[in-house]
Each structure stands twice: as C-alpha cells, then as structure tokens.
Amino acid sequence: MILLIQRAERFSPNSVGKDKAILDAVAEKLRQRGYEVRMIQEGPGHPELTDMPDMILTMGRLPETLAWLKTFDVRIINSPQGVENCARSRLQTIMERIGTPVPPKEGSDGYWLKRGDAAAQTKDDVVFVADKEQLTARIREMEQRGITDYTVSAHVVGDLVKFYGVVGADFFRCYYPTDDRQTKFGDEERNGEAHHYAFDKDDLQREAERLAMAVGVEVYGGDCIVREDGSYCIIDFNDWPSFSRCRDAAADAIARLRKDEKEN
16 A cells, blocks of 8 residues: 655645645546555654555655654655655755855845755745845744744746656756746745756756755755856755646656556
C-alpha cells in the first residue's frame, strides 16, 4: 500500500484546489500501475493504519506530521528532513554552503523580507520594500506577529522564471508567470513583463537538482531571476509545488519514482 498525505490548507494559500489536484493525479497514475493507494489529510493527530505502507508520498508540512513520518522505516517522498530544510532560513544556509547562485544581500532596487521559520502562509510572510527604512518597519511588524526568524535579500531586476522538477525521473520544466498570469500573491508582477532573456536551462536544471539533493527533497519547485546577460539567481525553492502548469506530466514523473516488480 502506498500512503498519500494531503497538505494542510494553511500551507496552500490561494492554492488549496491546485495542491489537492496534483496529489489526486499522482494517486490515479499509481492506481493505473496496479498499486493500492490510500490518501489522508494531514491534521491534528494521525489515523490508525491497519496496513503499514511500503511507501509514503507526502505534501505535509505540519511539525506533528513531520515528526510522525520520522517514525516510519520506508521510503518517503519528500523526506520529513527535506521538508524541514525548505524553511527559508535553513534553505538559505544550505544554498550559501553549496554555492547556489543567490541574490545579493545589498542592492539599489529594493529588498525582499521573507519569513524564515516555515513556508509562507499569508501574503505578509513575503514582503517587498523599497528601502532600508521600510525594511526596518516591516521587520518590526513581522516581529509583532511573533515571527523573529526571517531572511532579507536584495531585489534582482530581470525575468522571473518558475521551475519544477522531479529528481530521478528526468523531469524539469520552466515557465514565465507573466505569460499565463498564474499567481499566488501577485508578487510575480514586481519584475514586470518577461523579456525572455536567453539563459542556459540545462545549467539551471543542474543547479536545481544539486540543491534538491542537498536539501533532501525529490519533488520540488522554485523561482529564479534571469538577468539580461543570461546569468541567474535562485530566489525561492520549495517542496512539492502544485505543478498546475504541467500537472499530468509531473504526476506521471512522480508515480514513476515507484519502481518494483510491477514495473520490471
């Protein structure tokens, strides 16, 4: 039996339906391959499992979910440790350690303040400010909300590119959100219409997969900024996005991570 875990709605701001849709699609792909599938919603407490799963596919992010998953001795995608590493502060440390291209800390085009202890849950968890004076004020507001763990990076001018990948399944896609107007909080508009600057997509895939392996996730997504000269920096990285732009292909790639006698 393969156990699938839905993400708590608080971690799917403006994307509850999209996040459920990708997990539903993966479940269907697995059933078509002959696997028994059970799906549950993460939340307070955990269900009694009469049959222990031999694999778990999870979008869960609640601390209690991750602690529960650590008690299983089966393959888990994404691993609870990897999900924990996607918290912005931990992620930034890993990116700097392995040399991932990242935004500078200082600049003249504004700054991004991001919640560092967990994934963004509201629009106020990721904030653009024009200067250091506004930055100080917004940090104070964040601290008043009880969030004292945060990161700051300079805004980078260029094309915003969203990327999606599945390590081990030869799956990687890139999209320009200003082309299709899909947005979560509207922050994608900050960089304006995409110029479609030329860049090395293969190199971005290598960097993204290197980061995914360092973080400890196999199903991932992220954002990068491509500058006019073709250089880029990764500004965001997360565990198991909704893949709404390429759901069917992504679901097939994720389902193919399950390899055993049924596929030999």
